[in-house]
Amino acid sequence: MSTEQEAGVRDWDFARGVASVVLMVGYGREHGVPVGRMLQGSGLTEKVLADPDAQIDAHTELAVIRNLVRELGGRPNLGLDVGRRYRITTFGIFGFACVSSPTLGEAIAFALRYLELSFTFCIPAARWRPGEFVARIHDERVPADVRRFLVERDVTAMHQMLCDLVGHRIELLRAEFDFSPPTDMDPWVEIYGMRPLFEQPHNLFTLDPAVLEKPLPQANEHTWAMCLAQCRDLVSRRRARTGIAAEVRERLVPRGGVDGFAAPPGIDTVARDLNMSTRTLRRHLDTAGTSYRQLLDEVRRALAEEMLTATPLSVSDVAIRLGYAEASTFIHAFKRWTGTTPSAYRRGAH
Incomplete structure (x- = not known):
């Protein structure tokens, strides 16, 4: 395996x-x-x-x-x-x-x-x-x-x-x-x-x-956790986007923030909102070095991390608010993004 x-x-x-x-x-x-x-x-x-x-x-x-x-x-x-x-x-x-x-x-x-x-x-x-x-x-x-x-x-x-x-x-x-x-x-x-x-x-x-x-010679759990937090912050700041990617990202973020109970719009809806065809939107995003799926993952990950650390919502409730039909699908995606499960992430944050 x-x-x-x-x-x-x-x-x-x-x-x-x-x-x-x-x-x-x-x-x-x-x-x-x-x-x-x-x-x-x-x-x-x-x-x-x-x-x-x-x-x-x-x-x-x-x-x-x-x-x-x-x-x-x-x-x-x-x-x-x-x-x-x-x-x-x-x-x-x-x-x-x-x-x-x-x-x-x-x-x-x-x-x-x-x-x-x-x-x-x-x-x-x-x-x-x-x-x-x-x-x-x-x-x-x-x-x-x-x-x-x-x-x-x-x-x-x-x-x-x-x-x-x-x-x-x-x-x-x-x-x-x-x-x-x-x-x-x-x-x-x-x-x-x-x-x-x-x-x-x-x-x-x-x-x-x-x-x-094998353990690394300078392994340090406290230092590692501190560095992870700094790296996450640095990535977030670097991902401040402009152009078409920023416009798509803006439409994927719920208007009510983490309290906005609405599944993110699909790419066809976003394309119509931007007055272009889905094919044209895909082409523009590809030229910008990203994709609808990648932007959606970025938004979902940011919202998921915020909800897991700042709200008492269950993992299932977080999954629903992010537009997932099943909690298991969200858990799999979150582990792909972060290398850990939502529950473990929440425990670590607290």
Whole structure:
């Protein structure tokens, strides 16, 4: 029997901090690329990069990535070299939450749920099965001109983060990539502890699942709970949307807040309210990097968390108010969103 977990986002087009850009600009400078050329066309300045609280969109980081690849793309294993520089400290509160997680497995589950607090462009999906943990790395939506660089960078950064969490190098059981093999294989073997396969159908790596059950050296239940709360707050603030997504989201939130006893409108109703066809609305949302289902899940999750922590409503009553026909369906959805059940979430909050 296998267990699967998808990431909390389906695409790389999410807001992010500047730490990743700072790292790449520093790498470029070390290899003779002036800051001005690294930031060309991004709209960024050194003043913005000096602000640890600055937020940018993914396309801004992508512009810097393209500059790096243009300037240094001739270097062998460029993505590998850059990726190994991403450490737990690069990820701020997101990394700190992972460090304080009880086990490596729980840190991975958390990281997938809050992936939009990372800097990745490749979207991982995890599968636990007897004798093996498989991380499938989706790069289908990554622009082709920087795809190889980003697969190399992101997979190596993920592996480096895992190593930082346990305090030593983790050797992979398997690593497979869908591009041609590098001319120099030695750095790959040095980093991953094995020889990867290339020109494979998918990008993936596997671990011994026994590693996932071991307690992390800096696990701390109180710190973890505090970090989780901060990460939830950060995600909520970053998800402040504009344009068509904001208009749809507004129509999904009950006018009476948590007291508004009304199932959310379907996509056809929302489309009519916005004076467009359902097909056109779907297309606009896809262009904005989201979907009706994703926005509905965001609204339902926010309302569910509020009702579970701020009202005495039963789980069944919460399910009904969110438009679910059965409590079991709501419980399954809530566990997909948060990794825990509504009842456990309420106990933890209290």
